[in-house]
Amino acid sequence: MKKNAILLTTICAAALLLFSCSNDSNEGTASTDLTSIGASIAIDTSNEMDINTGLAVATSTATAKTTETVVGICATITITTPTGGEYPKVFLIDFGSGCKDDNNLTRKGKLEVTLSGPITTTGSKMTIKRTDYSINNIKLEGTIEYTNTTTVATVPEWTRKVTNGKLTDLQGGVYTNSGTYTTKQTAGVETPYVLSDNVYEVTEGTHTVTTSTGTTLTLTVKEPLIKKYSCTFISKGQLKIQGGILNGVVDYGNNDCDEFYTYTHENGASFNLKM
Template structure:
């Protein structure tokens, strides 16, 4: 049995406020599945912010220099301090108080990105802090730490740690979150100044989302997640979902660059979803 639920993270501001379905299935009647949508939205936002961090901190061209002001791929204004090749280096990505829109995403506020060293160097850390920041009126708080843990030069690897994460949707519902994942790069290693051919795999880890009512949902990597830099969302892989009445699997599909995924409950009910 399949149900269709549309979240529209990138189109509709109220996308993750709730999901519903006209059905007598017990999973719909007994379970507030808002946390599933919030969890996927949180992960998608984290990926977007890391992609922005990589975009503005990656040197361009043969000079190996980063540049100030507007950067291709984002409508924000970028400033860098210091401008010399010394670290730590702080990048401020300012989307403005009224926001600016790219690819149907309106972002407001700032991302403060601190590099302890080049993100491609083992041991270096990229820390992303959100300051009065929102995506399509969905407020996001917390810190992302992206630390290079590479041991094999041909397979770059990072840990992604989220602390004090908080999502507030347009209805004022609050979801706190935290988690740790391992990410490795499987394509694009030979073109360090080009991001569009990069492919990343999230090979393990989990994150926990807690609603304001105290309900907790844990999502654990069951099958490696695949994220192409050129795609806005994860395109392949599975997450195990556990918490409250929810016990099932999120499946991101067959590596297509789209916003579709499914949630399959333990009773066999399949929900077709879109971000």
Template sequence: MKKTAFLFLTICATALTQVSCSGNDDTKNQSESDVTSVGASLTIDAINDMDIKTGLIVTTKNTSSAKSKETTPGICAAITITQQSPTSYPKVFTVDYGATGCTDNLIIRKGKLKITLSGPITTTGSKITIERIDYSLNGIKLEGTIEYTNATTVATVPQWSRKVTNGKFTDLEGRVYLNSGNWTVKQTAGVDTPYVLEDNTYEMTEGNHTITSANGAVLTLTVQESLIKKYSCDFVSKGKLKVQSNLLNGVVDYGNNDCDKKFTFTNQNGTTFNLSM
């Protein structure tokens, strides 16, 4: 995944943007900022999905008594649960990957995730809040808070809102990107098995993600066609995002619902690039 944040630097040399990277210094710097922001944004969103997945695993699999310490299959971190009683809310889960980190699925995580569950996540209004504490993934530092709130109005169509605030992403080169966003998420498969996560499929029907680079350049990615995310896949497998900035405009297409890392970027001039996370 960490390759994503750097793919677009190379693409600039192959004329991804209509504005040539060989133009004046201001245009060149703006163009390079825009294309690297696209890569950073896609990486941020993929990591947000992974952290939400961690939150769902931890809160679903752990129902132990107050202040207990648990291990959860598939998560290498130590998990501490704090609550007033075994049936009370809120429940606070501290997922501690340690200062030196540990590895899940070839991904090295360090630091902590503080996950607060306000009530059963299957209940409308309940919220999972994920706070990052000295947290990094494969050396990429991440800050900010994710709120995942049950907004279901029809029982057969579970729905959530996903809000990211005070997001801060520091890549391996030390570049900093501030980010925030809101998504609407519907569950389209696995509804009949609410406490089994593996058969779930989610559809992000609307929303946008804004990212600001260190030089102040702002880029926005907006859902153009619903994004399909299977619980069993690490990445979005279908759907399109519209990319907009001062110099870069186009569409990210995640493909035909295959569980893979591939996607394409089509610039507004019609040029298409096949890429991979």
């Protein structure tokens, strides 16, 4: 049985995505748990957005400047080199009191992006720290470490590690999170300074999300997740979700560049959701 998403802000306005909760008691999945799925997907989505922002400033061709303007990023960007050498290089991305990016999302606060070396070089790390930062008034905290682990030059790879992650939604719900994913680049390798043609594949990894009530969800890559740099959201792949009464699979669809995905519970109940 499949239920279509309907906008219902009183219960399900969790994070960056809004979706309805079924009123059919036979579905066997509580609305609060559907909200935690939404928050979990929003956490992954916001992490990917911030990595994209970091990559955009890191590959800017004018990084010798002390300030920078990057297409698609509505922020003031200040560049420093703390030790006086080329690296480490620190980008302070200041969205101020709020501005809308190319995806019509309002960002506030600051991202501090530190490069230990060129992100295309094995061993280099990009660290992203959030300060008073939010997307569409959803507060996001924590640190993302994106480390180049490439062993074969034609197949670039990175690990994405999140520590001390926290999402606070519009109703004050708090979701702490951490985890590590392995990512490889499957397209755009030949044009390292052009991001628009890049396609990434999250091949493995696990992320945990704990709600303010103490329920912990474990999200594990079941089928590789496809993330096109040119798309805001993951376009294909599956995540296994387990925790509390939840035991099912999130499916991102058929590689379309859209905001839709499906959660299917172990009892066969399926929900069409929207980010």
